[in-house]
Amino acid sequence: MFIMDINILDYLEEKNVILGINQKNKKNTISFLLDNLIVTKKIKPDSKKDLLKLIMQREDMGSTAIGGHIALPHVRTDQVKDVVICFGVSDSGIEFDSLDQAPVHVVVLLLSNQKQAGLHLKTLALLAKLLKDKYFIQRLRKIEDKDLLLKLISKQQLAVV
Amino acid sequence: MHFLEKDIIVTNVHGLHVRPAAEFVRLASKYDSSVLLVKDNEAVDGKSIIAILSLGINNGTTIKLVVEGEDAEIAFEVLKKFLEDVSE
Numbered sequence: 327m328f329i330m331d332i333n334i335l336d337y338l339e340e341k342n343v344i345l346g347i348n349q350k351n352k353k354n355t356i357s358f359l360l361d362n363l364i365v366t367k368k369i370k371p372d373s374k375k376d377l378l379k380l381i382m383q384r385e386d387m388g389s390t391a392i393g394g395h396i397a398l399p400h401v402r403t404d405q406v407k408d409v410v411i412c413f414g415v416s417d418s419g420i421e422f423d424s425l426d427q428a429p430v431h432v433v434v435l436l437l438s439n440q441k442q443a444g445l446h447l448k449t450l451a452l453l454a455k456l457l458k459d460k461y462f463i464q465r466l467r468k469i470e471d472k473d474l475l476l477k478l479i480s481k482q483q484l485a486v487v
Numbered sequence: 488m489h490f491l492e493k494d495i496i497v498t499n500v501h502g503l504h505v506r507p508a509a510e511f512v513r514l515a516s517k518y519d520s521s522v523l524l525v526k527d528n529e530a531v532d533g534k535s536i537i538a539i540l541s542l543g544i545n546n547g548t549t550i551k552l553v554v555e556g557e558d559a560e561i562a563f564e565v566l567k568k569f570l571e572d573v574s575e
Contacts (some may be wrong), residue, residue: 342543388506393534398505425536445547447502451543458537 327376334456337409341366347433348415348460352391355420356399357434358379359412368412369437373405377437382480390423396457402437402446409449410437417467417474431467432457455486489520489559494551495570502545503570508536514565520530522566533566 344362349355357378363369369377380401384390388443391397397420412435419429434453457463460481469475497503497506503511514534515522522533524542530553531538544550552570 390505391510392505392540396537400505431503443501447504447545448543449505451541454537454540458535458541464490 332452333444334411334452334483335451337449338411338413338476339366340472342368342410343475344412344414344474345469345475346458347408347420347438348418349415349416350421352385352397352399352420352422353382353413354379355416355422355433356385358436359414359433360397362412363429363435363437366374366443368410369405369455371387377401377403377405382434385423389423389425391430393424393428394458394460395419395424395428395431395463397422397424397430398436398450398453399433399485400446400450400466401426402440402443404440406437406439408439409445411435411449413475415466417470434442434461452483452487456482489557490553490555491559492551492553492561493563493567495567497544497548497550498546498568498572500546501545502548503539505536505540508539511539511566511569512536515562516568518554518556518558518562518565520562521552522562523551523553525551525553543553545547 327343348371349358364371381399414433416431422430512534522532523530526542
């Protein structure tokens, strides 16, 4: 199968999981997620301005808040060598210009290397497979433990691929 | 009730990623007919972006387009054309 050969947990570490996001809008949220990637040394501090601009340009072409309370802002860039993910959860909800106008509760920022178009699409597909289950999203919203979130993602991954 | 299905090779260089998937759903949702996309025996709702995205349709992938309903003929033609010629 096309996406069974990747494991989302190869790219997602506990330190890049953020629970209880308080940001209320898209730009602030993406900026906040990028800050996490800087602090955890996944991207260089001086790359933030360009990345934020690129991601927002991508959002302006069509929102990645594709309904179902999730958003998958993403970009391919030479600023990363491999897939980098920051996984954010907001119980209160983020105004993300969603296609269904609903607030976003799970936002996953995905950065891939410019040359990894195939892996980029595979990772997006796997994220979509994991997150299209609305009950799973409801469960994630209420989680207060990052380790438990990773365990649930692992379990969900086994169930859907 | 009208029913049409056909295997189609997706030719978009970046595959059916978020933007083309959203555009496909926008087009599909104009019609009353049900729309399914099938890849590797997995069928998903062609009116759901996340469902389409979950198939991971890359350039050159063969998928089956299945349309059923009163306006299936026109919907099928529009969606088939889109899949065969995604320019983004």
